[in-house]
Amino acid sequence: MAGDGEVQFLGSGGSPFARRVQIALKLKGVEYTYIEQDLRNKSELLLKYNPIYKKVPVLVHNGKPLAESLVILEYIDETWINNYPILPQNPYDKAMARFWTKFIDDKCIPAIGKAAWTTKNEEREKGIEEASEALQILDNELKHYHHKFFGGDTIGIVDIAASFIAYWLPLIEEATGFTLLTVDKFPNLHNWTQEFTNHPVVKENLPPSDTLLGFLKARYASLK
CATH class of the missing domain: 3.40.30.10 (Glutaredoxin)
Structure with a gap:
């Protein structure tokens, strides 16, 4: 095989x-x-x-x-094609999954980084604005699904790519003192983060939150 x-x-x-x-x-x-x-x-x-x-x-x-x-x-x-598919089989759906993973890496994560890793208010506000626009697009995309995940009823490649948003972003917010991913602003995305991070396999394979938070706080402190 x-x-x-x-x-x-x-x-x-x-x-x-x-x-x-x-x-x-x-x-x-x-x-x-x-x-x-x-x-x-x-x-x-x-x-x-x-x-x-x-x-x-x-x-x-x-x-x-x-x-x-x-x-x-x-x-x-x-x-490992016969084990738990994480990409759709339909060519169009597969192409769209690739589109959204690239959107997460090219738009969402850099914008969040711009908001997080600066001590200058003007730069942070610009980063928050860019990140909010990107997250709003993802939140709107989730409205089209009647499932728990981007991949349907099971976790797919878009969910895995967005794990940074689900787990790292809330800890970055806590470490650096800005607020972005709220249930009021992004209800669909917020609910998705809960489903994703509480999935047994995901939960067991994320870094300890206290260790990661300590690292993030130290990184932010080094910028001052």
Whole structure:
């Protein structure tokens, strides 16, 4: 079978992109060896397997490495095709899922970063405005679904890509002192975050909130 063979996963505990891969592997029931990486002191293994970007996540299947979380998610889905599909089978629906994952990475996450990692009020307000516009688009998209998740009644690739919004964003808000994702402004997205983060597989494969919050607070304090 295509999915047979040794699987190694290079990740970092607090990385939302690495956690995407971990969630997908767990949903798929794929056995793997996890290798934690210190991104401040990059290992020879990481540099060998991802010499271009030199970052996590990296998936190594039968000695062949893959980098970039969205690329890895699609590879996992196509390789372990009979285990819990995370991409739609319909070509149009699959293309739209790819569109929304790219929207999350290209629009949502950078805007949230602009709002979070500045101590200048003007820059923060601009970031909050951009992030609000992006989240509103996602909230509106969720209105079209009569299911718990972007992927329907089960978690799909868009949900996994948006895990940063569901779990990291509320902790970033707490650490840096701004408010963005409220039930009043984004009711559909807020309800989705509760469904997603309380899913048993997701819940078991997210970093401890106290550890992550401490890291985020320290990062923000270093900016002042």
